[in-house]
Amino acid sequence: MNIFTFVVAVLLWITVAWRAAKVWRKGQDRSLWWAFFGLAVMMTLRMPPGRALDQWTGVTDLSYLLKHLIGGVLASAALLAFLRKVSGASDGPRTKRRRIVFACATALAMSILFFAKLQPYETLSIFADPVARYVFLAYTLLFLGYLTASLLGGMRVCWRWGRNSSGPALSWGLRTIGVGLAAGVAYAVVRAATITTRMHGDGLFPGAVDDYISTALLMAALVLIVAGSSLPMLSLLHSWWTKRHALLRxxxxxxxxxxxxxxxxxxxxxxxxxxxxxxxxxxxxxxxxxxxxxxxxxxxxxxxxxxxxxxxxxxxxxxxxxxxxxxxxxxxxxxxxxxxxxxxxxxxxxxxxxxxxxxxxxxxxxxxxxxxxxxxxxxxxxxxxxxxxxxxxxxxx
Structure with missing residues (x-):
């Protein structure tokens, strides 16, 4: 999975750089850019740069917290905001404030749990402490609960508006993102079940099989989200290519x-x-x-x-x-x-x-x-x- 993780991280950073020139220069909606930025940071922190950050700051497993805050809370909130906007769903100021407060409260609670009890343990050592492992379980379920709620909201938007979108590229793009979000929900469910069963056992499956399954679901979700969000751009690229061909012809x-x-x-x-x-x-x-x-x-x-x-x-x-x-x-x-x-x-x-x-x-x-x-x-x-x-x-x- 390490090579695949690296490839997905590179694809995400390419997407971040590609979209940055457009959204930051022209002042367009930046919610999708923030979503890809959060996902790119999350995938980067899963690799050696994450361990390097822990050693540099001296905070054990700081990369673990940051990849959840940036790649989970920030990215899912930004992606949901983008999906609601591109689909035409209207949100009032009160709804937007409620989503922001919900995301900030989740991030604050996760940070408090992390620094209050999950330090200075490394992730794999937490299960040896009876109190720390239940705090870790609360931390994990809080994060996965927020992630699941956000992804389910995004799925409803994708499936509802994917049938009523303005063009086939946007329609298939939303549906592909919806499948990716469904894979993300499956990842959250498998991960929550794995952590819960490890409190008093060896997990869902013997060995590291459950970790491989959850990682595969996470990678599938990321690839599908990137592919789905790129379909409308591919349609624009096809239009540009067709017009350029006619211009030269x-x-x-x-x-x-x-x-x-x-x-x-x-x-x-x-x-x-x-x-x-x-x-x-x-x-x-x-x-x-x-x-x-x-x-x-x-x-x-x-x-x-x-x-x-x-x-x-x-x-x-x-x-x-x-x-x-x-x-x-x-x-x-x-x-x-x-x-x-x-x-x-x-x-x-x-x-x-x-x-x-x-x-x-x-x-x-x-x-x-x-x-x-x-x-x-x-x-x-x-x-x-x-x-x-x-x-x-x-x-x-």
Whole structure:
């Protein structure tokens, strides 16, 4: 379990560092960050740094108390607050104060029991003292009781609001956290039964089997909580990746059209490498790219006569296309021909009403339509059409 404990601790600290840049810089709700911070500290104190802290402070088993206060009381209270907020459950000031008072009273009682009677014994030596072991039992049951109450409250929130959340990522995230909290409750029950039965016996199972079981349940709870809280972020990452892919995919069409109509560009064009390496403001850049493509098409509109559009439509239909596919292909054909005409210095013709072949009211449908236009624009069908139009424009020999 030592290697697994180390891996889980590293994952928790990575999560703490990853979320810190966001919540502390932007001033967002920090309850989840505090929950992961408490869990990360708890897992760290289970390893050699915990023994080093005991030796440095000279307080026997101080790490034992701190991992319960920080990783148990603080983390579970913060996680419950986060779950209630993200699920939309409303808490009044009185409810919030009651939860804070309950957590502080539990932490104070645990500290009093720890320093009053559980010192200077080490954890394994407490059972030799008849009074200290019952104080230890009270300390343990107090901690596990608070932990169980908090986890059960979190489970109710997860299962209730997981069915009514705003999206699948949040729904599955809450349900995964709920399973993790259930594993945490099982850990608390097994741990309480183990400590109680050790008062007059060897525990639930022979040897250290009960310790292995409770540790496995604790690790499972932590992994599931981390995974569940990360699912909404994975959904955001997927959205970012999809938009970035669309941004780069539309670059060739945007470059060609705005080369002929540079006035529609809000900013000077950047190199392809720079754009590939820039991960920021993908949504805004994609939105602007779509606007500039549409503006460029509108600017090229007067360079595409009705006769040109009719030839483009006939060319698309001659290739076996029909309906929306033919309309998109025809638009790509006359856009390419109009671009060539403007770059040659041709004079604009009479105004023609411009109706895009595709598009939508939201960014997703608009980008989908522009992607189809881009694919058609760079197809052999359009190249054949522009070649034929260029031959028509050549002066007779």
């Amino acid at each position: 539309l670059r060739p069409l945007w470059r060609d059209l705005t080369q002929a109509t540079p006035s529609v560009r809000l900013h000077a064009p950047r190199g392809a490498v720079t754009e590939h390496l820039n991960p920021l403001n993908v949504h805004d850049r994609l939105y602007r790219r779509g606007v500039e493509i549409r503006d460029a098409a509108l600017a090229l509109n007067n360079y595409a006569s009705l006769a040109l559009r009719k030839r483009a439509q006939q060319h698309a239909e001659a290739r076996g296309l029909f309906g929306t596919q033919a309309a998109i292909a025809a638009e790509a054909c006359w856009l390419a021909a109009a671009r060539h005409a403007k770059l040659r210095g041709a004079a604009p013709g009479s105004s023609v009403e411009h109706r895009p072949a595709g598009g939508g009211r939201d960014l997703r449908s608009e980008i989908s339509a522009l992607t189809q236009l881009s694919d058609a624009y760079h197809s052999d069908l359009v190249r054949d059409f522009t070649d034929s139009e260029d031959r028509l424009m050549e002066p007779p020999a």
